[in-house]
Amino acid sequence: MAQDSMQGSLKERGVRLTRQRQILLELIDKTGEHLDAERLYQMAKEKDPKLNRVTVYRTLKMLKLGGLVDELDLMHYGGDQHYYETRLKQEHAHVICLRCGKVEEFFGDPLQKLRKQIESHFGFQVLLARTEVGGYCAHCQTLRAREVEVARVAPVTPPKRARRAAARRP
Amino acid sequence: MAQDSMQGSLKERGVRLTRQRQILLELIDKTGEHLDAERLYQMAKEKDPKLNRVTVYRTLKMLKLGGLVDELDLMHYGGDQHYYETRLKQEHAHVICLRCGKVEEFFGDPLQKLRKQIESHFGFQVLLARTEVGGYCAHCQTLRAREVEVARVAPVTPPKRARRAAARRP
């Protein structure tokens, strides 16, 4: 359903609905949230092996400029890539656990109040707003203390980038 | 003064106060805000031409991990680099004009309320919070309408990356 309204919005602006874009729109819509370009590319490739990574980037850029998707960083947990989600839901904050990577969404009046206060305080016209919160989720808080203790004896640096790179290699 | 408390905090943890770090700490402190790694490097190089860009990155990473500086994106206006500011002030949101690039800071109770609500709602331990808002500042709102009109006749794509790249070349 988000896909339909997206397609409509694009058609109005004379944007062509190519096979590739339909695939990408469907994935962004159905998968829901928090996909980065690479993952979106991998998923799209299964539906059309010829589809190029560049097309993913170009499509995302277009959707972002058109205000159809929002770009997130998720506190750079997992790297410096960007994540995308459709712009349907009410404004919300993203809450990222820095230990397990779980992402929660928070809807609540402080967000609306914040926006309104900024608009009236500065006479600012708000187009985009992004709130990201990092910390430890309920589950990880207890596990964390233990880890800190262990780390003093045998420090481990998890190779953040290697994970993603491995998934890309043929 | 921020520099002093930073240095103290580092000393406590057995971090060495090298000449390079002193230069960087002073710049981060005095310049105040919103420096990216490259600009910080350029400024540091004037005080010590031998100081390497890598040292800037390593120092920023350390300060970030130590919770002494916060990392910002400023809505990726101007590119994908990160910006840094000392973690002294009260929590605040950054308000970025997408036309002129001006950055305002907003302090206000919605931010504290947001944090508290997230903590109690999810049982989450908040360590970092970042709110960035993009739009048009009061001054640019009027100028904007005119531009949109002009753009329909003679579209211009400003080369975002070229600006920064030019400044780096020898």
Next chain:
DNA sequence: GTTAGTGCAAACCTTTTGCAGCTCT
């Protein structure tokens, strides 16, 4: 004297660009 930190070069990941050819409308 240790150990942490630096500089240099090279790598890395993510994203963008130029251009020839293809395809939606």
Next chain:
DNA sequence: AGAGCTGCAAAAGGTTTGCACTAAC
């Protein structure tokens, strides 16, 4: 038919890493 879009290769931008050397404590 023709503007718009894609794929490919290559580049760019920002950041990280490996290693030998240096300097802070």
